[in-house]
Amino acid sequence: MLRVAVVGSGPSGCYTAQSLVQLDPSVRVDVLDRLPCPYGLVRYGVAPDHEKIKSLQSNLRTVLEHERVRFLGGVRVGEDGVPAARLRELYHAVVYCVGAATDRHLGVPGEDLPGSWSATEFLGWYSAHPDAVDDGFVRDARSAVVIGVGNVAVDVARMLARGAAELSPTDMPQAALSALAASRVTEVHMVGRRGPSQARFTTKELRELGALPDTEVTVDPQELALDPAYLDPSALPAAARRNVEVLRGWATAPGRSAARRIRMRFFLRPVEILAGGGTSRSSEAERGGGRVAAVRFERTVPDGRGGVTGTGRYEDIAAQLVLRSVGYRGVPLEGLPFDPATCTVPHLGGRVLREGAVAPGEYVAGWIKRGPTGVIGTNRPCAKETVTSLLEDAAALLRRELPGDPMAALRADGIEPVEWTGWCAIERAEAELGTTLGRSVVKLPDWESLLAAARRSTS
Template identity: 50%
Template sequence: MTPPLRVAIIGAGPSGLYAAQALAGQDDVEVSVDVFDRLPAPFGLARYGVAPDHLSLRSVRTTLEAVLDRPTVRLLANVEVGTDISVEELHRFYDAIVFTYGAATDHRLEIPGEDLTGTISATELVNWYCGHPDAAGEHVEAAITAATSAVVVGVGNVAVDVTRVLSKTAPELEHTDMPQHVLDLLAGSSITSVTVLGRRGPAQAAFTTKELKELGELADADVHVDPRDLALDPVSEADIEGERRRERNMRVLQGWSTRAKGEGRRTIRLRFFSQPVEIIGPGRVTGVRVERTRLDADGSLSGTGEHITIDADLVVRSVGYQGMPLAGVPFDTARGVIPHDEGRVHDGDDVVPGEYVAGWIKRGPTGIIGTNKKDATATVRSLIADAAQLPRAARPDPDAVTSHLSDRGVHYVNVDGWRAIDAAEIALGESMGRARTTLHDREALLESARWADDQ
């Protein structure tokens, strides 16, 4: 009898769990899947990237959690591949490895003053308000506490999320599962002005209409757009024509550009054709120097030489994520991805036997959560097609890898441990009159998981 195909998935976010779902659903090949994650809790960006006030998007966790209930799928969280176990060692226990660990670091602006006190990345801010165990809490909290005016650089959905969270009132955030200390700090925030900067025009902005419209629905914030930014050049007209999302975005922005001044305590300003060229300050941020830009006939961007300075004591850069290399795995430094052909990892022109990739670390940080399902399924299709030729693991017994981890003193979190974390978060939330409160401290997460081991 042919033994089950043993597959390790590195990353328990949407891509990893969609890959596990596709593998567990095979009819012609029996597959046993272990899903690794370096954090104690699964779900990746579905837990630590989707804004806490977007409850409908975060509900995808219910679908992902069902994958962990499959009898042929096992969770091994709190295990960092490359530190607790190497890729070379994984090949001893698995016939194939699928890398789905995403793109967790951020791009920089590469302008003077970027490292001044009061500048943070959207990655840091999102990690903090989502309760990521590795969040730079003190750094982010100090920046927000000292701020009355913020500049957010970027016009994607993450930039809109950050702007919305910074501009909401305490009652608008109480229904979320934010850690309590995050909720308390935001409730006492003194920020009254948020300016969002886009280097190009509104026709080129990456945000979706649903996320954009939410800025105009906040309880105590007014949105302003300069009508001058909405005058369309030929390039922008061509970009918008037939593109429903861009057409809808323009209608929303035009409505805001003619709206009378409201009485909100906070003001949100969307500025397009505005390129930050310097962050100003003697030690901490006091402003951002911005150059007016224009689109040339070929669609390239040029500076006009017209400069203004926007007062700000908090700057959040939100100009994209990038992937990082993993020891022992080929990596395309220029693109920030693992090179592949139809999901098969490549080292130069050669296929790396038994190695596959899916998600952002495969294609770059593009698409929505649902995009990852199609992407992961395509990679699994390649893996299954290769099944008969895969190099078989020397130690395929499922207990072999867990014994190896235990011998190294690695406390892995299985699905029962995750259930215990889940129950602890619900109980903590109920004690505060909320549906759930996220545990952000790694030791608190592990302590909750250990409770399951003691039963």
């Protein structure tokens, strides 16, 4: 009987477990996660008002409830947790599906000023990630700058413009809902360094901005015209052409009165985040007394090779909140090789490579394998490729005798996993919380409340 540990319970981890039990009738799979809750970015990365995408949890749930799959939450792997070598002792094979755990940086002065956050930190706060901090994101802010033109940037811009009545039916934690309901942000600038034809958002997400109540979306037609593909979109892929059509409609629409405004900006590259007083490096700012007051951008133009070049002309956009959405990157996991150039684990068909040679019994899938690319569905073929490699190696892997049930070994090591019954207890607690608040399900926002709810399943 082949025993496999899958590290990570997001889409790539669940699809890996699904492929394993579908392709091998005897395999047993333990899906380990650092958090006590499953589903990864489907729970903590999808905006709360995107109910259709969040409903994917029901499909992932079916995988984790399979009779030969076991969910073990609250199990940290690597530094300050179960060493990779220990997992190899307990399982015939380990598949790492740990995603891309941190954000890319802008690399500009003032990036770490108070009031400047990664979009993922903001998203984690309103999605109730237990590692999130509540630092008054929107407190005292009237204008926000979102740097980036991908779907995450669209999500956070939309959350800033949503009203309390629209957010209340979601599972957003109560503290975030109350803060956003009291927000005085009326201007949201969403800024990209390249043109509209190169933006990474999907048309469906883009159109949602135009459907927000009491919110106007504006686009500068002169900025759009800097993009040659905007002037003649016929050669663009269908998705980019649809985006251009939406932006063209907003650029030519007459202005209207609205409580909030989202300004789409293009061909502006951030060069500095400024504190109050017009500088990001004043002694006041270095002592922590200065907060974000504006972002300085350089005007760019197409370079004819798909990129942009600076013009030496600058523009400051006032903002008391800056959200940086310029991509994710993987981080090294203790005990595994790591390629700093691609921020992935070196592999061959999903088999981990150590110094160019295949490491027996170690595999990767998802973003840590291929980088932060694709949509949720992209993880299916990625996981299947890795599982195919693993099962080709099964005969050799099974020659090694294991010490017994990994769960007993983990407990002997002082680790008490949150099992599926614990997760179900968390779900019940979130439903009960929603009832007491007059809402539907409301997420528990911190480690203490999550673990307390999970423990009720054993009391």
